[in-house]
Amino acid sequence: MPSATAPRRAAVLMLFGPLDDVPSGRPARSAAVSRDLDVLLLARASTLRSHAGEVAFPGGRVDPDDVDVVAAALREAREETGLQVTGVDVLGSAAPVPLAHSRHLVTPVLGWxxxxxxxRVVDEAESAAVFRTPVADLLDPANRGITEFRREGRTWRGPAFVVEADSGSHVVWGFTATLLDALFDRVGWTEPWDHDRVVAIPGR
Structure with missing residues (x-):
């Protein structure tokens, strides 16, 4: 991804675990993915100036008081979702990912x-929904596709996931979908899916 000059540091928490009692209705192809394995996501408020309405991982900018990017990811997740960070085991962090459009350098932090x-939604001005999504549902080829959008005169294509939650149907695209797609490929969980199926981006 292209980088920006003097980007601001940020971090997101990619938090996995048997998060609730509503398992996926389908088995994943990989035996390593149980039906009750979930990932924590949130839908950003539609009134935000940046990335309004998008599905994202909990996270945000690194504050001066944060010891490091891991501390920032945990703090932001607690502030946005109310989770108790003492129950989170940090597995590690990936290389920072540049986001030129918003001038951020984002470190993904992987947690169990x-x-x-x-x-829950802690601040309605920041988030519209907080929900858990079964990983097996994300891997389902029927829920996968690509999004296309134009920005600064260029057409961008990227992976997308369609997920159902109590808050309704959501499309995971952009940065969040790219991280999930890369992780699933890296650990060997990806199932064959149609790379030509275009998924509409809500509100675009």
């Missing part, structure tokens, strides 16, 4: 939710 705690 050893002791799940209730989560």
């Amino acid at each position: 939710w050893r002791a799940p705690s209730p989560v």
